[in-house]
Amino acid sequence: MALIARGERQALVSLMTLYQRPMVSVATRYLGRQDEAEEVVQDVFVRVWQNARLYDEKRAKVTTWIYRINVNLCIDRKRKRAFRQFIGLEEMTTEISDPVPNAADHHESRARLNEVRAAIDKLPDRQRMVLLLSAVAELETAAIADAMRISRGAVEQLLVRARRSLKAMTAEDI
Amino acid sequence: MTNNKPDGTEQDEINALVRAASGVDVDEAKLTRNVLTKIAVETNGKSSAFYGGFRSYSPAAACAGFAMLMLGAGFFGYVLGDIMGFAGDDQFLLLALSDPHGLNDPFLDPVFERVE
Numbered sequence: 001m002a003l004i005a006r007g008e009r010q011a012l013v014s015l016m017t018l019y020q021r022p023m024v025s026v027a028t029r030y031l032g033r034q035d036e037a038e039e040v041v042q043d044v045f046v047r048v049w050q051n052a053r054l055y056d057e058k059r060a061k062v063t064t065w066i067y068r069i070n071v072n073l074c075i076d077r078k079r080k081r082a083f084r085q086f087i088g089l090e091e092m093t094t095e096i097s098d099p100v101p102n103a104a105d106h107h108e109s110r111a112r113l114n115e116v117r118a119a120i121d122k123l124p125d126r127q128r129m130v131l132l133l134s135a136v137a138e139l140e141t142a143a144i145a146d147a148m149r150i151s152r153g154a155v156e157q158l159l160v161r162a163r164r165s166l167k168a169m170t171a172e173d174i
Numbered sequence: 175m176t177n178n179k180p181d182g183t184e185q186d187e188i189n190a191l192v193r194a195a196s197g198v199d200v201d202e203a204k205l206t207r208n209v210l211t212k213i214a215v216e217t218n219g220k221s222s223a224f225y226g227g228f229r230s231y232s233p234a235a236a237c238a239g240f241a242m243l244m245l246g247a248g249f250f251g252y253v254l255g256d257i258m259g260f261a262g263d264d265q266f267l268l269l270a271l272s273d274p275h276g277l278n279d280p281f282l283d284p285v286f287e288r289v290e
Contacts, residue, residue, distance in 0.1 A: 009210060009213070012209070012210075012213075013206055013210075016202075016205070016206050016209065017202070017206075020200065020202055020205055020206070021198075021200050021202065024198055024200045024205070025196045025197060025198050025200075026196070028196070028198050029195075029196045034198055037198075038200070038205060041205065042205060042208050042209050042212060045209045046209060046212050046213060046216065049209075049213050049216075050216070113191075113194060113195045116191050116192065116194075116195040117195045117196075120192065120195060120196070131192060132192070132196065134189065135188070135189035135190075135192035135193050135196070136192065136193055136196045163184075163185065163188050166188060166192070167188070
């Protein structure tokens, strides 16, 4: 982060290589649209570049800091979209992206994954974000709490509810 | 639904399923290129101090600019009216109410007639 603060673009590229894929995955599943998710993630790294000098390693890990920006921008984007839909500038339908089959699809049937995607999309916003940060970004409870500015207890509660709902919504055993 | 699995195993399985369901095909090179372009634009934009500072806040800046313009125009009109002595002349009020003849209009509603 110190290198980024000094204006080393290569350091930013290295950081992006590490984080952009899981961040796009989290944002896509949260927003329901990959094009918007990619824009959000681009903005996250632009913010990181602009504010690298403000980063304080005593207050949060780099991962937590970056994901906090990601969470905030995702929430902002969702609010903007809701406002645009409210005033009629955007249609209510959300494009749920159907990812190109990857290695994981070989193990789970495509239909099963679509079912899980639909179930994730039905979760309340906070439950969905907590679940994605835990499962996809692989953040610990403390880091999720820090990124979402909620207590650890709240994170654990949201995770339990999210998993329970997901299990109830998907037909097969997990 | 089975509840006979240990919590840890079940959590791991749910996490793995969520991870698999959330997989997306990302063009990382394109994403990186876009970010670097945005940063370059941002860096160049800051070289013009005034525009660069306001660029990120364009809607707020536009509203603030419009409000300042209106305030300026109002103040200018007030000062000009005071200097030229027509600040209390209601001819202008009538003119503003789309009556080109002002108080000299013979068909003027008596309500608007000047009381001398």
